[in-house]
Amino acid sequence: MIKIENITKIFRTKEVETTALDRINLQVAQGEFVSIMGPSGCGKSTLLNIMGLLDQPTEGALLINDTAVSGMKDKQLAHFRNQTLGFIFQSFHLIPALNVFDNVELPMLYGKNISTKEQRQRVLEVLEKVELSHRLKHFPTQLSGGQCQRVAIARALVSKPEVILADEPTGNLDSKMGIEILELLLTLNKEGTTIVMVTHDERIAQQTHRIVRLLDGKIQ
């Protein structure tokens, strides 16, 4: 599903050079639920961003579904992000000016032409899944953290991606809500979605198929 070959990422600023990832090799199979663990600053987010086509590696190759990603045009990258990938962030990143329904609908505005009726159908479906059907007209500021993250998950699901990339999705939530979110992700995984999740929480990581441990940009 996702194949990472010898990826290195170096951040260069005027003063310093940081090697965030150092010759990483990693494969994620279809249907897997992988968690990435490691201390703060070891490169977890950087790795996830590269997998999510939000950042380019300094060296190395990334293949998604056996397609080499390097050299793709902006339009193809956008299409990939929209159709194949779904993102979940630690701080939710909902658009404050849009209500729950509109936030969830957003990816479909960038995707294939789907009739308005079907779009609506899909939004309602995924919101049903995250148990937020009764909050359609609410704005993000009117929701709790756990609810916000469930909206974000619904948004990641709405265009039926093959892979979900989640960067500390439970990091901003208390443990009870965190478990709720994890259970949701486990269910999605059982239904066939590949998931790569960054987490700090050992207990949460234990529930996934595989744990990848990073330290100073290298896999241990």
Place this chain on the structure above:
Amino acid sequence: MKHILKIIWNQKRNYYWIFMEQVLVTIILMLSAVSVLESYKKYKTPGMLNVENTFVVGYLSGNSATQEEMGNSLKSMNILLENMKKLPYVKTITRGFNLAPYQRDNELYASQVPSDSIRIDDKRFMAIYKFSDEFGASVLNVEMEEGTWFENRALPDGSLPVVITRQFASKAGWTTSVGKKIPFGSRFFTVTGVAAGLKQVPFEPSPIAIVIPSFAMGGMPFENMVKIETGMEREFIEAFSKEFQRLIPYESMEPFLNYMPSLKSMWTSQSVLSVILQGIPTLFLFIFAFIGTFGLYWMMSQKRMKEYALRIALGSTKSKLIGIVIGESLLITCMAILPALALSLFIYEYNAVHVIAVSITIFVMLLFAIVSAWYPAWKVSRVNPAEALQYE
């Protein structure tokens, strides 16, 4: 589109000032555009007279002038002009009154000759009286729409030939005017021609006017126009001054000589200047509004960088990001144009000038919207999503 509207609607408060500012700018821009275009339209109305290589000459009598001096001067002026006519570079001389353009403003032209209202059938209207000899038309290159300029004699039926302006004919309601009689006291004028116009100042339309042969009016002052060959201005001025000193050597009489192209450009620049003076505040307002709008969009786009990065993560292309930033700006401006448009329907009648002015205003405002959002949009399109979405 609907999506952008939603965002704007849900954040009305953020857009309030931009919106109000643009409503104001649109209205003021529209008023300015109308006033500039109206001036231009007046400038382009028919009847601009040709004053190339033409002088107005005469004398000014001071308070101390005696009866005898005045009488002599009048006679001497006739001789002077006859002598001028013999100069090889003098093409034509015409003697008339109230006909030479650019001598005074329109109101003074109207009050120069005690004018009576004209009465034709059941219509009554005021007309400006002008006097000329047979050369008036050729010196000023008057464009005749119908008929011809008159000769220097009465018509066979004893009536005086006159030329009227198109504006006169319209007022009288005539479709063809040549041969029409105009009552004048106990006598009649007969129309021999219609001039397209006899503009007195560049930025006003031609007046309702009637030109009467000057031979019929004894003992009145003259405005003499002299048309010369190109490039002989200096020679003419010298010759005129010399003859004036020789023929009218009175302390109380001063030569009077005006180069008409200068007069014309003076009038023109005066009007253009007043239009510009009106335009300057508008221009400043426009510039400040632009800076303000640009600044606000810039600030808002910076504040919303995470949102734009997120859109990339969800599958937006860079060009779609640009589209959404500029689209917001355009939509705000479109909405801001509506009040001005409504106002224009109220205060303006439907005519070409207003339609063009309003269209120009709309066009400029849309350009304003695009330009003021362009740089913020470009910056947004270059957002690094990984960096912007970083959790801090």
